[in-house]
Amino acid sequence: MRIGIIYLGLLFGLHIDGSAQPTASLFQNGNVFDGSDLHSNWSVLVQGNEIVYAGLAEDLPETEVDHLIELEGLTLLPGLIEGHSHLFLHPYDETGWNDQVLKESFTERTVRAVNHAKATLNAGITTVRDLGTEGAAFLDVELKQSIEKGLMPGPRMITAGRAIVATGSYGPKGFASHVKVPLGAQEADDRELVRVVREQIGHGVDVIKVYADYRWGPFGQAAPTFSVEELRSIVETAASSGRMVVAHAATEEGMRRATLAGVSTIEHGDGGTPEIFELMVEHKVALCPTLAAGDAIMQYRGWKKGVDPEPDRIVQKKKSFGAALKAGVTICAGGDVGVFTHGDNVRELEMMVEYGMSDKDVLRSATSVNAQVFDLSNLGKIEHGKMADLILVEGDPTENISVLRLAKFVMKDGKIIKDELGS
Ligand SMILES: [Zn+2]
Numbered sequence: 053m054r055i056g057i058i059y060l061g062l063l064f065g066l067h068i069d070g071s072a073q074p075t076a077s078l079f080q081n082g083n084v085f086d087g088s089d090l091h092s093n094w095s096v097l098v099q100g101n102e103i104v105y106a107g108l109a110e111d112l113p114e115t116e117v118d119h120l121i122e123l124e125g126l127t128l129l130p131g132l133i134e135g136h137s138h139l140f141l142h143p144y145d146e147t148g149w150n151d152q153v154l155k156e157s158f159t160e161r162t163v164r165a166v167n168h169a170k171a172t173l174n175a176g177i178t179t180v181r182d183l184g185t186e187g188a189a190f191l192d193v194e195l196k197q198s199i200e201k202g203l204m205p206g207p208r209m210i211t212a213g214r215a216i217v218a219t220g221s222y223g224p225k226g227f228a229s230h231v232k233v234p235l236g237a238q239e240a241d242d243r244e245l246v247r248v249v250r251e252q253i254g255h256g257v258d259v260i261k262v263y264a265d266y267r268w269g270p271f272g273q274a275a276p277t278f279s280v281e282e283l284r285s286i287v288e289t290a291a292s293s294g295r296m297v298v299a300h301a302a303t304e305e306g307m308r309r310a311t312l313a314g315v316s317t318i319e320h321g322d323g324g325t326p327e328i329f330e331l332m333v334e335h336k337v338a339l340c341p342t343l344a345a346g347d348a349i350m351q352y353r354g355w356k357k358g359v360d361p362e363p364d365r366i367v368q369k370k371k372s373f374g375a376a377l378k379a380g381v382t383i384c385a386g387g388d389v390g391v392f393t394h395g396d397n398v399r400e401l402e403m404m405v406e407y408g409m410s411d412k413d414v415l416r417s418a419t420s421v422n423a424q425v426f427d428l429s430n431l432g433k434i435e436h437g438k439m440a441d442l443i444l445v446e447g448d449p450t451e452n453i454s455v456l457r458l459a460k461f462v463m464k465d466g467k468i469i470k471d472e473l474g475s
Contacts, residue, residue: 073467074119075100077440081109082123083448087130087420087433090412090450096128098440101466106434121461121473127448129415130432131178131441131464132456133422134207134397135340135386136319139165139172140185140192143392145352150224153187153236161188165195169206171395174470176443176459179208181386181426183261183298183319184215186236193256205469208441210426212298213257214238216248216286218277221266237263245282249289260290262315264299265306274323276306283313296427298340304328311337317384317425322346322365324372329379338382338425341373343403345388373407383409384425385418398456405453412450440466444473 077098084094086106095112097105105112140161141152152161172180185192192211199206215237222235240248249260264283269275278286287297291314299310302322310318311331317338318324324332324339332339350363362370376383387400404414423432430439444461462470 074117076115076117077119077121077463077468078112078115078117079121079123079128079442079444082125083127084123084434085127085129085415085419085450086435087423088416090127090448094128095123096434096442098442098463098466101440103434103436103438103440103442106436121444123444126444126446126460126473127450127455128434128442128444129449130419130423130434130438131443131462132176132397132418133385133426133428133432134172134177134180134389134418135317135384135422135426136342136388137172137180137182137386137394137397138184138186138388138390139168139180139182139195139209139394140188141390142168142394143352143390144349149186149236153224154233158188158191161185162191162195165191166204166206168390168394169195169199169204171393172389172397173205173207173462173464174459175395175397176445176456176462177207177397178441178443178462178464179210179422179428179431180389181210181212181259181298181422183212183259183300184237185213186215187234189214190252190255190257197256208431208464210258210428211256212259212261213252213255215261215263215300216240216245216252217263217266218282221268221277222263237261241278242282243285245278245286246289249286250293253290253293253295257295259295259316260286260297262286262297262299262310264301264310264315264318265303266300274302274306276303276309278309280309280312283309283315287314307332311335319386319388320345321376322369322372324376326375326379329376329381332376332381333379336382338384338421339376340384340386341369341376341404341407342386342388342400343369343373343407344400345391347403348392370407377408382421382425383413383417384422385414386422398454401453401456411453414453415449 079096095109196209217237219239265276296316299315301307302320420432442463447455460472
């Protein structure tokens with residue numbers, strides 16, 4: 053132990069859930085990825101739920117700690133931020149989306165969501181932007197409240213509630229016209245949109261999610277839904293309350309309209325062209341590419357990845373993602389988790405590397421970039437004054453993103469959630 057640190061041993065105070073929690077934790081002398089770059093020989097001191105020192109180990113002022121972790125062989129980094137999850141969905145190869153929306157009770161969906169939240173946090177994802185319950189009303193807002201009350205472990209949540217779709221565009225579909233089925237999102241058009249945005253805000257959502265296009269073309273292909281004016285009224289109404297709008301958009305025209313309307317992020321973006329990505333840069337709209345979702349869906353449909361040739365959808369996705377990178381669009385990290393397994397969030401980060409980003413840039417996306425785009429000013433970085441959401445992995449994730457798959461230690465809001473260090 054260094055001179056200057058007074059180590060008080062494992063005298064943790066008792067936390068409300070019965071687990072012992074330290075009052076001051078020192079992560080001592082090793083590799084720290086601070087959200088931007090990797091630093092060696094750094095120490096990080098946490099008091100309560102706040103990072104009070106992050107810098108060269110030798111410059112750490114004298115301090116009292118009751119929890120000491122040697123960083124040798126490990127990398128400390130900010131808790132990961134998942135940009136696009138659906139805690140109320142589970143993989144479609146287990147149960148198709150229609151059946152989840154129509155046949156699973158709210159109780160079943162909540163029980164699953166509780167498990168998903170635990171798995172997510174355990175994997176080192178301390179925050180999720182959860183983009184729609186898909187037919188489960190505002191249960192996401194209620195799940196978030198249950199996590200905040202300490203009733204269950206789970207990530208910090210940004211919620212979108214029901215999400216908004218244009219009348220006639222969304223599913224489940226395929227029923228006789230006299231049969232009324234509940235939809236996966238809330239329908240509204242024209243002036244109604246203002247009321248529906250306000251209603252969702254009243255139910256406690258943190259962001260408004262809108263589907264700027266959907267698969268409702270004459271041949272079931274994706275086609276734009278709302279006009280620019282409609283999207284603008286959504287953005288203006290949300291902005292008036294201090295909330296951002298997130299747009300699902302996979303077509304060039306849907307992306308164009310959403311960008312011009314002033315949304316903060318575009319989800320998926322498969323049909324993006326160099327011109328559209330330039331427009332997004334100009335309007336400061338970020339892209340959340342959800343690479344892993346399309347990849348998973350193609351595999352559910354029988355594509356044997358690595359054996360069969362790449363389907364057109366994958367070829368196109370690689371091309372459009374490459375164009376987004378080339379244009380310099382801000383890239384969020386978000387996989388559309390729920391389409392694939394919760395807790396397997398790193399799959400998206402691996403695919404971002406596979407599709408052309410450096411490991412370090414992907415790591416920035418999953419920490420500081422997501423924090424900035426989602427307006428989480430006290431998260432995503434390891435520096436003085438930030439909230440103590442921290443994880444530890446073995447090895448160097450700036451060289452190999454896959455080491456994030458094994459988070460050995462997870463701290464959220466200064467509380468130790470998981471510790472497999474054996475210290
Ligand atoms: Zn989604």
